[in-house]
Amino acid sequence: MQSLQELLSPLIKDDRVLMDKIKQQKLDVIRKCIDPSAVKEVRPEIVESWLRSSENGLDPRHYDYPPQMDPLMFEQLLRKKALLIQASTPFIHHLENMLSHVECYIIISDEQGVILSVVKALGGNGFKLEAGTIWTEKTIGTCSHGMCILLKSPIQLCGPEHFSHIFENIACSSAPIFDENGNLEGTLTITSPNLRSHNSQTLGLAISMAMGIQKQFQIALQNEIFDAALENTEEIMLFSDDDGKIIRTNMNALKIIELFGRDLIGSQVEDVLGEQPFFKSVVETGNTLSHIDFQLKYTKKKLFLTSIKPIKSKEKISGYIVLLKETDHIKKAAKSPYAAMVKFTFDTIIGSSPQSMKLKSMAKKFAHFNSNILIQGESGTGKDVYAQAIHFENRPNGPYIAVNCAAIPQNLIASELFGYEGGAFTGAERQGKPGKIELANGGTLFLDEIGDMPLELQAVLLRVLEDKMIMHVGGSRYIPVDFRLITATNKNLLDLVKNNQFREDLYYRISVFKLSVPPLRERGSDIVQLIEHFIRIYSSNQGIDEPILSNSAKYLLLQYNWPGNVRQLQNTISYAVCMSNEGIIRPENLPEEILSYQPPSGSTLAQPEPEPSPNEIILDNTPSMKEIEKKAIIKALHESNNHIRGAAKILGLSKSTLYRKIKEYEIS
Numbered sequence: 003m004q005s006l007q008e009l010l011s012p013l014i015k016d017d018r019v020l021m022d023k024i025k026q027q028k029l030d031v032i033r034k035c036i037d038p039s040a041v042k043e044v045r046p047e048i049v050e051s052w053l054r055s056s057e058n059g060l061d062p063r064h065y066d067y068p069p070q071m072d073p074l075m076f077e078q079l080l081r082k083k084a085l086l087i088q089a090s091t092p093f094i095h096h097l098e099n100m101l102s103h104v105e106c107y108i109i110i111s112d113e114q115g116v117i118l119s120v121v122k123a124l125g126g127n128g129f130k131l132e133a134g135t136i137w138t139e140k141t142i143g144t145c146s147h148g149m150c151i152l153l154k155s156p157i158q159l160c161g162p163e164h165f166s167h168i169f170e171n172i173a174c175s176s177a178p179i180f181d182e183n184g185n186l187e188g189t190l191t192i193t194s195p196n197l198r199s200h201n202s203q204t205l206g207l208a209i210s211m212a213m214g215i216q217k218q219f220q221i222a223l224q225n226e227i228f229d230a231a232l233e234n235t236e237e238i239m240l241f242s243d244d245d246g247k248i249i250r251t252n253m254n255a256l257k258i259i260e261l262f263g264r265d266l267i268g269s270q271v272e273d274v275l276g277e278q279p280f281f282k283s284v285v286e287t288g289n290t291l292s293h294i295d296f297q298l299k300y301t302k303k304k305l306f307l308t309s310i311k312p313i314k315s316k317e318k319i320s321g322y323i324v325l326l327k328e329t330d331h332i333k334k335a336a337k338s339p340y341a342a343m344v345k346f347t348f349d350t351i352i353g354s355s356p357q358s359m360k361l362k363s364m365a366k367k368f369a370h371f372n373s374n375i376l377i378q379g380e381s382g383t384g385k386d387v388y389a390q391a392i393h394f395e396n397r398p399n400g401p402y403i404a405v406n407c408a409a410i411p412q413n414l415i416a417s418e419l420f421g422y423e424g425g426a427f428t429g430a431e432r433q434g435k436p437g438k439i440e441l442a443n444g445g446t447l448f449l450d451e452i453g454d455m456p457l458e459l460q461a462v463l464l465r466v467l468e469d470k471m472i473m474h475v476g477g478s479r480y481i482p483v484d485f486r487l488i489t490a491t492n493k494n495l496l497d498l499v500k501n502n503q504f505r506e507d508l509y510y511r512i513s514v515f516k517l518s519v520p521p522l523r524e525r526g527s528d529i530v531q532l533i534e535h536f537i538r539i540y541s542s543n544q545g546i547d548e549p550i551l552s553n554s555a556k557y558l559l560l561q562y563n564w565p566g567n568v569r570q571l572q573n574t575i576s577y578a579v580c581m582s583n584e585g586i587i588r589p590e591n592l593p594e595e596i597l598s599y600q601p602p603s604g605s606t607l608a609q610p611e612p613e614p615s616p617n618e619i620i621l622d623n624t625p626s627m628k629e630i631e632k633k634a635i636i637k638a639l640h641e642s643n644n645h646i647r648g649a650a651k652i653l654g655l656s657k658s659t660l661y662r663k664i665k666e667y668e669i670s
């Protein structure tokens with residue numbers, strides 16, 4: 003960066019003798035009568051500019067008005083340069099006031115030398131300094147803003163340093179204006195028709211005003227980019243001052259938030275969003291808050307708070323940025339990789355045994371309250387199934403987030419449940435991660451195997467249930483959460499309480515309502531219904547016809563005690579469907595543990611009648627018509643799993659005819 007001294011014209015002293023000498027030297031240089039280096043008092047770059055001006059066909063003794071830009075093109079240029087003009091206007095007014103006592107012009111040009119605006123402070127003579135005229139080395143010869151454009155540096159030109167004789171009594175100081183990438187955007191020039199009113203301070207003034215304009219222009223440019231970004235987001239954005247008064251929004255905010263006759267700008271954030279505890283918390287703690295669902299005060303519209311962030315400058319809060327989403331975040335979260343798929347409702351849970359009917363009606367009742375529910379039962383009985391049905395009944399549009407406390411390494415349970423801030427621990431994702439509790443906001447959190455939760459986390463969970471707030475691991479702010487808690491266990495929690503493995507206070511808090519899912523062996527007719535259900539599902543999954551379950555296989559399944567409950571039954575049927583032959587599930591298609599099972603003595607289940615194989619039925623070669631009919635009925639009954647309607651359909655008989663024939667042929 004050159005010093006101001008270096009940028010000043012050596013002729014500024016208004017030394018008339020020296021001026022006359024320079025005028026003569028300029029002519030001599032152009033006429034090639036002297037070597038350019040002989041001109042000692044003029045900066046070499048200016049002498050070079052004289053030569054170029056002359057080579058461009060210009061004559062220093064003859065002045066042509068500079069060309070005028072086509073009006074339409076100039077209008078376009080003004081639109082293009084609107085930001086620069088806008089940024090420079092207050093500075094020019096300021097400058098005009100400062101120079102009101104002197105005769106001068108204040109000129110803003112673009113980077114090509116086109117004059118964008120001219121302000122005449124006082125008087126001035128006429129050399130057609132007008133907006134839209136093109137002032138460059140090529141059009142009028144050496145001039146200060148032309149040099150400033152070429153050198154991309156401030157410069158002062160005095161008297162005969164200018165090329166044309168018409169400028170030999172004026173002085174000009176020009177300074178460049180750059181954009182943030184260092185590209186020349188324009189120039190500011192102060193032109194004085196009177197040499198005596200121009201001095202070193204005039205150049206200093208031009209430089210500082212140009213720098214001010216440059217700063218303002220760069221901010222305006224950034225604002226323009228910022229505005230484009232604001233309007234190209236799905237989010238609703240509110241900017242408030244430090245008192246919470248909204249000072250700026252994007253269009254989304256205006257479209258989505260209606261304030262019933264009042265403007266968003268100027269309203270308090272709390273008036274718009276309702277008195278939300280989160281805003282108070284950010285004001286009080288100065289910490290960012292995020293991921294909260296809430297309802298708008300006037301429209302009752304549900305919104306999701308992406309974040310509310312204080313804007314801090316030098317540790318002082320100067321305002322807040324509020325980012326909101328209208329989209330139903332809860333539904334999105336339910337579809338997110340964090341959310342489990344809700345497959346069961348009370349209507350799709352299989353089982354109409356009296357035990358299941360009683361359980362379903364109780365669970366349905368509990369579902370309509372928001373209190374915590376503890377579901378107990380052996381492994382695989384369907385505790386998750388009931389939790390899903392309760393969720394669907396109570397908060398169908400909210401996320402259903404299931405966490406198996408036994409399946410997560412103990413040291414990760416806290417971060418899984420509560421989330422973590424970026425870089426909270428080794429291996430953590432850089433930008434942090436919301437916890438399952440946060441994701442369950444507006445929905446249901448299902449904590450399976452709650453008995454496996456470490457004691458220290460039990461204390462944190464208890465606090466979350468009491469305060470309805472969570473804090474990220476490594477974080478320092480509380481995030482309000484609203485979720486329905488369902489827990490499940492196959493352990494006896496009261497035993498764990500007695501052994502000091504489970505907190506008593508937590509036990510009572512999570513078990514406001516208790517449901518006990520009975521083991522499958524105690525659920526009577528549910529077994530048959532579940533078998534039929536799973537045969538249907540697995541054969542359809544395999545793309546095969548539903549196999550018939552032979553009576554002897556059915557007998558084995560019914561007499562088994564199912565320690566693994568529905569899950570084991572499900573796996574058994576999946577296996578049997580795959581192993582079935584000729585469309586029949588026979589005992590040999592069942593897993594070993596079922597075949598080798600010895601029921602306790604006194605078991606009441608009757609032995610099934612021996613049954614003919616379909617091959618036997620088809621290959622019997624001396625059948626009478628009656629025998630054929632009887633065997634066809636037996637086969638149809640097998641195929642339809644002993645359903646009269648299904649068998650009648652297969653045989654093309656009415657139900658009453660089939661009943662009559664069953665009786666006639668004594669088919670049991």
Ligand SMILES: Nc1ncnc2c1ncn2[C@@H]1O[C@H](COP(=O)(O)OP(=O)(O)OP(=O)(O)O)[C@@H](O)[C@H]1O
Pocket residue numbers: 350351352353379380381382383384385386387388450490491492568569572
């Ligand atoms: N009544 C039912 N109707 C249909 N499928 C069921 C039923 N009960 C359980 N299942 C199925 O059985 C399997 C085990 O059920 P679930 O996971 O709900 O048991 P759980 O008691 O939560 O087991 P765990 O204690 O091991 O977590 C699941 O695949 C589920 O779909």
